[in-house]
Amino acid sequence: MVMMKNKMIEQLNELIKLDLDAIGSYDEAIQEISLEPVRAKLREFQNDHRNHVTKLSAAVQALGGKAPERGSAKGFFVKQLTNIRAKTGNEGAIRAMQANETHMNSVYAKAAKEDFTPDLRSLVEHNFRDEQKHLAYVQQCVTNRVWEEAAAHP
Numbered sequence: 001m002v003m004m005k006n007k008m009i010e011q012l013n014e015l016i017k018l019d020l021d022a023i024g025s026y027d028e029a030i031q032e033i034s035l036e037p038v039r040a041k042l043r044e045f046q047n048d049h050r051n052h053v054t055k056l057s058a059a060v061q062a063l064g065g066k067a068p069e070r071g072s073a074k075g076f077f078v079k080q081l082t083n084i085r086a087k088t089g090n091e092g093a094i095r096a097m098q099a100n101e102t103h104m105n106s107v108y109a110k111a112a113k114e115d116f117t118p119d120l121r122s123l124v125e126h127n128f129r130d131e132q133k134h135l136a137y138v139q140q141c142v143t144n145r146v147w148e149e150a151a152a153h154p
Helices: 005-032 036-062 073-086 090-112 118-144 146-152
Strands: none
Touching: 005 036, 005 090, 005 118, 036 090, 036 118, 090 118, 090 146
16 A cells, blocks of 8 residues: 555655755765765765755655755754764765765665655665665775875875
């Protein structure tokens, strides 16, 4: 049985807030990372989050709801924490994004199991695949300790 319309709107709005929060966190990390290939990839991921917001907002409006224009209160603190960690350099910024994307994946994994209509389920699953891609990349950066190469070749 498909969940009620108001519940779908509520769930989608939570995802929108999460993606808005992520956009802000990416801003903080991108400003502090000196590794251009990593910065470029993070910009790409930030654009994925912008696309999520656009598509999820359109879905909310199609259901008769109003999409949020701001992230969550928690997102404000996540952005500040990302800023603080990013100020410590490439490693801190990348590890902050790893923590952020781990959280994003957790929330999207749960949302992907919700009883949405087929079109909304497809949208949420697409966004979840993006999140998995983001996390895999930042985890690879951590595993490869990409910041050490930057330190060796300033």
